[in-house]
Amino acid sequence: MTNQRIRTNSNGSELIRARFALRLSEIGFIRNGDWFVLRLSSDLRGLVSFNFAAHREDHLLGVCPIVSLEFCSIAKKLNELTDNPLSKVQPSLSCGLGYLMPEGRWLEWLFNPASADVDENDHIAQICEAIHTYGLPFFADNRSVDTPIENLIHHRFSFKDRASFHLPLAYSLRFQWSSALDLVRNTQSEMLGRTDEAAKSFRSFAQRFIDEISIIDL
Structure with a gap:
């Protein structure tokens, strides 16, 4: 073919x-x-x-x-x-x-x-x-939410920039708040000094995500 x-x-x-x-x-x-x-x-x-x-x-x-x-x-x-x-x-x-x-x-x-x-x-x-x-x-x-988590962790059927947005949200759907927050904060650290649009978009997303999670009793 x-x-x-x-x-x-x-x-x-x-x-x-x-x-x-x-x-x-x-x-x-x-x-x-x-x-x-x-x-x-x-x-x-x-x-x-x-x-x-x-x-x-x-x-x-x-x-x-x-x-x-x-x-x-x-x-x-x-x-x-x-x-x-x-x-x-x-x-x-x-x-x-x-x-x-x-x-x-x-x-x-x-x-x-x-x-x-x-x-x-x-x-x-x-x-x-x-x-x-x-x-x-x-x-x-791949229809179970657990399977995409594993795929996103290892960047299977995905890529790093996409996973940086999707994986924290997948964790949060499983009520794995600590894993979600750790991932977002680690990604923020990795992006220090970057000025590209992807980094700017992630910083905005990360702050909103952290603000939203912060009101949850972990």
Whole structure:
């Protein structure tokens, strides 16, 4: 399946998303902007998105499916503490679909936005079948809040900057207040002297988080 050539006729990534919307709806996904959402429980959403590589020398459009998990209680609290719109999608865990497949590596499929002489529906169906076969078990294997804690600690299916926001909130959902506070304070220390936007955003989040936790009788 690596680097399969798929041709489409116009509108590039938006046309591709529209075609995926139809196929993914057959297995329960609903499109929400650039995301495709599968409600797994009252607090858990499985997500599919697509990374696009448009600036290729061969003028093809590379497409890589990404599967993610969003814990709604974590996302809601994170948006509250970072002044984001409450509707902003905030996945805790993400993985390129290829890493979940037998190939075990980054995979992309190639679309040709300039051509209309090949019907790509079969290829779209193959990708959606891979999402069904490998993405849905990823959701099932990581749906407990305890599993994301372990993943976030070791930066599996995540990365350090994301984990610095999500892990304290995951701890707090398990009433592990001391672990949450220790992590936030350690991250604050690690970021001393940093002036980038990620560090500024974390400092604002951390102060609000500490202020909120401080009223709890630990």
